[in-house]
Amino acid sequence: MKKVVFFTDLKKLYDALENFQIKSFAGKKVPVKLHMGEEKNKFFPRPEFVKTVVDELKKINIDPYLHDTTVVYSGPRRRKESYEQLAIQHGFTPENVGCNVVIDDSGVPIKIEGRDYEVADHIIESSHIFVLTHVKGHIATGMGGAIKNLGMGGVTRETKSRMHYGARPIYKKDACTYCGICAEVCPFDAISVEKPNWNRNKQSCFGCGVCVDNCKENAIEYEDADFQYVLACAAKACVQDKNVIYLNELKRIARSCDCDPYAGPIICPDIGYLVSDDPIAIDKASLDLINDVKKDVFEKENKINPLKQIKYGEEIGLGSSSYQLIEI
Numbered sequence: 001m002k003k004v005v006f007f008t009d010l011k012k013l014y015d016a017l018e019n020f021q022i023k024s025f026a027g028k029k030v031p032v033k034l035h036m037g038e039e040k041n042k043f044f045p046r047p048e049f050v051k052t053v054v055d056e057l058k059k060i061n062i063d064p065y066l067h068d069t070t071v072v073y074s075g076p077r078r079r080k081e082s083y084e085q086l087a088i089q090h091g092f093t094p095e096n097v098g099c100n101v102v103i104d105d106s107g108v109p110i111k112i113e114g115r116d117y118e119v120a121d122h123i124i125e126s127s128h129i130f131v132l133t134h135v136k137g138h139i140a141t142g143m144g145g146a147i148k149n150l151g152m153g154g155v156t157r158e159t160k161s162r163m164h165y166g167a168r169p170i171y172k173k174d175a176c177t178y179c180g181i182c183a184e185v186c187p188f189d190a191i192s193v194e195k196p197n198w199n200r201n202k203q204s205c206f207g208c209g210v211c212v213d214n215c216k217e218n219a220i221e222y223e224d225a226d227f228q229y230v231l232a233c234a235a236k237a238c239v240q241d242k243n244v245i246y247l248n249e250l251k252r253i254a255r256s257c258d259c260d261p262y263a264g265p266i267i268c269p270d271i272g273y274l275v276s277d278d279p280i281a282i283d284k285a286s287l288d289l290i291n292d293v294k295k296d297v298f299e300k301e302n303k304i305n306p307l308k309q310i311k312y313g314e315e316i317g318l319g320s321s322s323y324q325l326i327e328i
């Protein structure tokens, strides 16, 4: 049974980290993998909170730096230099957080379950990684937790793009009943259905796979693979054979991701923090705690079951969904 430590007071952070051999990170340069927020997003991790974590790591002779990667969509996070500027605008300066920010724009391919995932250079070269995740909803995965932070945030823009393209729908006319559900659930209004026509606007489709997941007739299938499956595989590519500690922040739990400029509203009250050495256990514990407060809130809000990434991750050996919650 994997353990996950739960706490609500940041003064207990070190006690939580001690459960997972944080001292073995001492003397190492360690990336703190996190998302520093899309332009106009209001819910990304607070620099004050990040500084508390960084200070705790520095106290035990760890040399941390904040780390993220460039993204596929347009906006300041698409390029390294403009993401660095945005991080400063969001308060992630060395003065505020106590360490530097590194944005990667290239990586090294790692094969997982038959597909290549380009893992960011600084993740590849690190033996020890600290994954700091703000847990919230996500339009393509229901919930964005540690698996999402790594699986999308730890790989290059090219790999992100390929993962999304693989989840685009392929239409099978003979099975379609023209019920229109795929058009209703598409978060990008990319599908139109009017019997006998079914159309997808290729420019608007972001490859989230929500339409495929919601078609009860199997009239659309993934071009390559379920996005939540490749997400779990990419997360495994980032962390396999490494020492990793995960911290999930269950606060400002918005409907959508920190990558969404319009991520609100808040859909669940603040809960607290979780620490673990297992990405599957910590995400399952996060999801269970949120479901205890607001049952199935991510699935209702985003029309997709967030549990799939956890199940896929477990199947490919990324971690275990069995956990024991220890409250401190």
Ligand code: SF4
Pocket: 175, 176, 177, 178, 179, 180, 181, 182, 183, 193, 198, 214, 215, 216, 217, 218, 219, 220
């Ligand atoms: S949900 Fe499936 S059956 Fe319904 S219109 Fe879309 S593709 Fe056709």
Ligand code: SF4
Pocket: 167, 168, 169, 185, 186, 187, 188, 189, 190, 191, 200, 204, 205, 206, 207, 208, 209, 210, 211, 212
């Ligand atoms: S994959 Fe996502 S964006 Fe593309 S058509 Fe389906 S629901 Fe819409």
